[in-house]
Amino acid sequence: MIPRPAIDKAVYVLVIVLSLIALALVLISPAELLDNKVIYQGF
Amino acid sequence: MMQPAFSSTRQAAAFAFLLLAVLLLPALAGKKILPPREQAYAALSWGSGPFPWVRHEIFEETGDIDIAFVGSSHIMHAVDTPYVQAQLSKRLGRPAVVRTLGWGGAGFDALYFITQDLLQHRRVRLLVIYNENNNVRMRNAQGPVWFRWREDAAALAGLPWREQGLYYFTAIVGMPRNLLCRLRPNIPAELVAAKPNYWESHYRTARMVDSLGASSSELGFNPGAPLYDDYTPFVPFAPHTGARPADVCIYPPATNGFEFSSQPLPAWQTHFARQLIALAREHNCRLVLLHIPTLDEAQSAVTEERNFWPEALGAEGVILGIPPAKLFGGLTDEEIRKLYLNTGHLNKNGVEHFTPLITPALLQIYDSPARH
Numbered sequence: 084m085i086p087r088p089a090i091d092k093a094v095y096v097l098v099i100v101l102s103l104i105a106l107a108l109v110l111i112s113p114a115e116l117l118d119n120k121v122i123y124q125g126f
Numbered sequence: 127m128m129q130p131a132f133s134s135t136r137q138a139a140a141f142a143f144l145l146l147a148v149l150l151l152p153a154l155a156g157k158k159i160l161p162p163r164e165q166a167y168a169a170l171s172w173g174s175g176p177f178p179w180v181r182h183e184i185f186e187e188t189g190d191i192d193i194a195f196v197g198s199s200h201i202m203h204a205v206d207t208p209y210v211q212a213q214l215s216k217r218l219g220r221p222a223v224v225r226t227l228g229w230g231g232a233g234f235d236a237l238y239f240i241t242q243d244l245l246q247h248r249r250v251r252l253l254v255i256y257n258e259n260n261n262v263r264m265r266n267a268q269g270p271v272w273f274r275w276r277e278d279a280a281a282l283a284g285l286p287w288r289e290q291g292l293y294y295f296t297a298i299v300g301m302p303r304n305l306l307c308r309l310r311p312n313i314p315a316e317l318v319a320a321k322p323n324y325w326e327s328h329y330r331t332a333r334m335v336d337s338l339g340a341s342s343s344e345l346g347f348n349p350g351a352p353l354y355d356d357y358t359p360f361v362p363f364a365p366h367t368g369a370r371p372a373d374v375c376i377y378p379p380a381t382n383g384f385e386f387s388s389q390p391l392p393a394w395q396t397h398f399a400r401q402l403i404a405l406a407r408e409h410n411c412r413l414v415l416l417h418i419p420t421l422d423e424a425q426s427a428v429t430e431e432r433n434f435w436p437e438a439l440g441a442e443g444v445i446l447g448i449p450p451a452k453l454f455g456g457l458t459d460e461e462i463r464k465l466y467l468n469t470g471h472l473n474k475n476g477v478e479h480f481t482p483l484i485t486p487a488l489l490q491i492y493d494s495p496a497r498h
Contacts, residue, residue, distance in 0.1 A: 091135045098138050101145040108149075108295040111288050113265040 152275035152297035161307035163243060166271045168312040169303055172323035174268065175229040176202070176341075178315040179334040180240065183225055183248075190249040192218075193492060195226040195340070195416075196241055198266075201256045202228025203471040204418045206481040207338035213485050214492065226339035231266035232258040234398035238281065239272040241402060245409045252492050253406055254414045257431060258395070269293070270300030281401055289394050330360070331474075342474040343467050351468035363464040363475045365457055371486040373452040375429060377436065377445040384447065386433035400438055413439065414491055416484070417447030419454075421469040424462050427451045444491050448483055 132138040167181035192214055195201050211224035227244065229236065237258055244250065275297035282290045315323070317335055326333060330344040346358030375383030391399070406413045417429045429447030436445070454462050465476030472480060 094135050094139045094142060097142045098132075098145070101142055101149065104149060105145060108291055108298070112292050112295040 148298060148301075151301045152294060155274075155301065155304070156276050159308065160274055160276070160304055161311070163274075163277075165307040165312055166274070166300075166304065167243075168314040169307060170268070170271060171315050172325045175231075176325050176334055176339065177229060177268075177271075178317060178323075179339050180227050180229065181314055182317055183227055183339065184240075184243050185247060188248070189223060190251065191225055192222045193224045193252045193254060193488065194244065194250045195224075195228070195254045196244065197228060197237055197255050198232040198258055199228060199230050199341075200232070200418050200470055201254070201416065202226055202339070203341050203343065203467070203473075204256075204416075204477060204480060205254075205340055205484075206342060206477050207340040208336070209481050210485050210488065211338060214489055217489055217493075224338060226337075228339060228341070229266075229268065231264070231268065233264075233266045234258050234395050234402060236266040236268065236272060238398040238402045238405065239278060242405055243272070245405065245411065250409070250411045252412045252414060252488070254416050254488070255402070256416050256418050257435070258399075259391070265292075269296040270303065273297060274300065274304065281398075285394060285397055289397075340477070342477045343471075344474050345467040346473070347463040347466055348468045357467065360473065361464060363461070365454075365461060365465065365475075365479055367453065367455045367457060367479075369448065369452050369455055369483055371483050374446065374448045374484055374487040376487055376491065383429055383449055384445065385428040385430050386436060387430060389432055391432060391434055396434060396438070399434075403438055403440075403443065407442065412491070413443045414488070415439065415443065415445045417445065418472075419448070419450040419480075421462065421466050424450050424454050424459075446484065446487055446491070448480075453480070453483065 132141065164181065164185040167177055167185065170177035170181075172178060193210060195205050195207065205226060207224055207226045211222050214222035214224060227240065229240070237255060241253070273293055273296050275294060279290075279293075282293055285293075318333060321327075322333070325331070325341075329341050331337060331341040344360040346360045348355065348357045350356035377384050390396075403413060415431070415435055417431060419426075419429075423430060427449055429445075429449050431445060431447070435443070439445070454465075465472055465479060467473040
């Protein structure tokens with residue numbers, strides 16, 4: 084049986100790691116890709 | 127004291143799961159989940175560029191294309207496509223098919239992926255492109271449309287991991303729309319409507335179906351570009367320059383009239399330029415790099431291109447250009463500005479001056495046997 088504190092810690096480490104990956108992807112990408120006015124505009 | 131981000135471990139786990147799903151979706155979503163590629167184009171309106179025309183030409187229209195001008199706005203605003211089609215028809219003694227497929231935002235990545243879609247559906251005999259030079263940091267905002275990881279990741283092999291990460295992120299951004307297309311199909315924008323569409327009215331150009339995808343804008347020079355749409359009134363102007371079709375230089379064999387510089391292209395640009403050359407070769411499609419003169423080089427006595435091109439195109443490719451000093455010979459700066467809508471794009475005056483000069487050389491290349 085895995086102790087509860089270890090599970091809590093693993094979950095929070097996972098949240099941090101995934102957040103950092105997402106942040107890294109945003110940082111290496113140009114602003115044009117995040118501009119919804121450009122990407123999802125509909126005239 | 128700051129509130130904790132999550133009220134329980136269960137909530138944190140749910141957030142982690144959501145993040146994991148968002149991050150993994152492009153890698154997991156295969157053909158069964160993604161909508162047909164046609165739907166990616168159908169999601170775009172005239173406000174995003176002439177994508178309804180591009181979609182129509184790739185996915186609806188059938189039959190071979192004799193000459194296709196493909197690329198971003200500079201090539202779309204450079205060539206009078208119906209004129210080239212009429213001249214080629216006259217030469218061939220049959221109705222020729224000449225088309226322009228253009229969009230906003232330069233880059234060889236968009237050119238590669240959109241041309242790939244085109245060549246998978248239609249045979250193109252002569253493909254005319256231009257040097258999709260761009261601000262190094264600018265990327266095509268429509269990447270989430272034409273790049274889907276599971277289908278396109280193979281084309282990234284050899285790119286630095288950071289560039290590959292950028293395209294992965296592009297695919298993540300495109301996923302909501304792709305999934306939505308799967309839930310309910312997009313109805314493509316009308317090609318011909320009672321009112322001019324956004325593109326036609328914004329750029330004051332003929333209907334795309336009549337101009338065969340090209341834009342001949344009745345707009346005067348805009349000194350505030352690209353920040354402001356501050357066009358001066360359009361004044362029809364037919365310049366008398368003494369320029370003749372014989373002034374057009376074709377490389378190879380001619381090297382006079384050209385100056386090849388060692389100015390580098392960004393690595394991602396050369397990567398996709400090489401991919402495009404390989405794609406054209408694979409589809410037995412001749413490639414022509416057309417030099418489109420900008421206002422900044424109007425006084426140049428030579429056609430300036432990068433020395434990357436002769437090496438990358440190899441024996442099969444052709445570079446075509448007219449030295450700007452001949453194209454604009456004898457014109458004042460004020461008169462040259464009457465041919466442009468901004469420093470990089472020709473207006474209707476410029477298109478009508480440029481096209482008849484380069485067309486005989488294009489037809490000559492079309493007729494000549496491919497070198498290998």
